[in-house]
Amino acid sequence: MFGGLREKLQAARNKLGSSIQAVVKPAEAPGPQEDTKTPPVPVSSGPAESSVPVMEPGEGQATGEPKKIRFVDKVKTLIIDRELIVSEKDVADALSDLEMTLLESDVALPATDAIIANVRKNLVGKHRKLGESVDALVVNALKTALLEVLGNGFDLSAYIRDHNKPVKILFTGVNGTGKTTTVAKIGYYLKNQGFSVVIGAGDTYRAGAIEQIGVHAERLGIKIIQHQEGADPSAVLFDTVQYAGSHKIDVVLADTAGRFHNKANLMNQLDKIKRVMKPDLVIYVDEAVAGNDAVTRAFEFDKTVGADAVVLTKADMDSRGGAAISIAHTIGKPLMFLGVGQAYDDIMPFEPAVVVDELLDGGS
């Protein structure tokens, strides 16, 4: 994912760069390109060319020299102190382009507003020294803004190593985001890291859910605790924790049924699950293709049952990754993994710094 966003950001960055450059141009003139200031002198060189003065300086240089220096000096003193400050007006156009870019990439409206405000704050009023490149200025502003939103990643293996076993991890999220598949993938990932894992089949509601997680567990050779359809999920997960305790298992992965944040009784049930199994980590699972609703539901879930980290699934669907930014901005919790396909190893740890660097530097 992020491929689309990267392209767009590159374009936005060029635009921001050039609009700042345009402001700064007169100031740069005294430096290496002083000839651009000559047009007033050699107008006579050809009537046809008068509309494209930039082409002329070459021939006009010799005759206009003495006059030009005075002119340039004037410009220098006049401009250096003032024009090098980037003003709000200079970046307004480019920022509204950037805004569209972010919106097109599924970054939710509130998150977009926050990022734009941040970039503006970082750019406007900045004194730019002659030597410093415009590009660096823009890239830094964007980078700061994105990193601020994305925060730090989350190293699950390190967390498990540092905490008392069993580490209990509860997965939550709305319907159809891929919780069950994610539980299987993370189970596989942790097993490969050398941890012992047990899965609790806490989705006792949806038809076929117990069978689904059961098949995954069997394929991966992971122990699974399950009751029958319609059982109390708290009981299933309590049993799973008991099992892990008595069998010295490192990690408990607790799957739950998908639920909407606006269903009070289902959220209460989740709250009960939390009271009963006392998870060390609550992981909120959402899909990378979600639009603005990602913000609403992440907020509600975080408010009701809390969230310590986020897993974003379906990141292989050519999405622009805006949901990552929206969710991170809304609840300020780290992104832990990205799900990038249907196979068990299609999961990758999320490292914000790398992603942001790639977004802004990659491909340029």
Place this chain on the structure above:
Amino acid sequence: MLDNLSSSLKDAMKKLAGKTVVDRAAVDELVKDLQRALLSADVNVKLVMELSKAVRTRSLEEEPPKGMNVREHVLRIVYQELVRLVWASTDVKLEPQTILMAGLQGSGKTTTTAKLARYFQKKGMKVGVICADTFRPGAYDQISTLCSKIHVPCFGNPKEKDAIKITREGLEALKEQELIIVDTQGRHALEADLIQEIIDLNNLTKATHRWLVIDAALGQQASEQARRFHDAIGIDGVIITKMDGTAKGGGAMSAVAETKSGIAFIGSGETVEALERFDPDGFISRLLGMGDLKALLEKANEALKPEDVDVNAMMKGKFTLRDMYKQLEALNKMGPLKQIMGMLPLGNMQLPEGVYDVTSTKMVRYRIIMDSMTPGELDDPALINSSRMQRIAHGAGATPDEVRELLKYYKMMQRTLKGLRGAGGGKFNMQRLMKRFSGMQ
């Protein structure tokens, strides 16, 4: 469900209220608000730009029809342009046919398949389902469990990995059925072999309809994914799922625009009954906060006898415990109060949250309590004093506190409905506007 979008739109509209002439600044402001509202509802960015441009040009250039004020004029243009986006209504005929389900992973195809089967079954058709999802573990268990609950034959084979083979066998096995729904595995447009699979399935089944299932929360990806599915198999209808969440379904709107098709159904709940026919007109009306009486009526006709819920009496403020009892009784058939209320033309009225905060288990308790009331008490709840309360509680196996709670809930409902009546007669008369719109198309 479309609360946020419609409330921001309403805010935008309100700003136009005091104006007497269409001035550029006011329209620009409205267009900007409209853009933000649609963008935050996940409508495709390009679509939003086109739409807002059209609204702007038309608002400024077209002469408001006689007798229509500026706000109504602009409102009408916004409405018409929005309707144009979702205009084509998908024709759902009750005749022998095959329906192929397509969609991204986790969009709700399997659940929707069961809901559709139930829908057509209720309309009196013989329905069969083929499970062509050979990838996701438990997929067959899921659909066969759902189908057996509604007594619809379901063909599938969890051991078989070849979707084409299963479907061929399924078509043979279910040839007695009039209508066959083929549930497929979730796929996205970049998975070339899966796209090829669905093309093959389409050729094999010669499907009458190819419906794309879209999660209401799907963002800007909707257009692109819809376009690719459309290129592959020619989508002729869209089903929006998970409309019971807070997502606004703008992605589905983009998908419809992309495939030049219509929205066939809306899924809004986890039970097999939670499926409604989509009515573009009503969808937009609801979007603009004008209520959707048409959908309410269609739903009511299907599920209820006329005496079940007398909406008119409710609107007049004559609301007794008896009405509440009927409403609770109708709950299973018609969906929760919030859904019903969402379809009434409430305009800018905000209902107190508490009204909806009654869980279904509590509703059942309430009904039991009301069962031990006398007809007199049901008609005039003021009769209920503490000794009557004791008797009712005793008869229902409840505590007097529960009876009191029920009465409190009743009073809240009554107050709310009285408030509604007031809003309807206010200066922004919804009914009048609705009438106007229905005359316009």
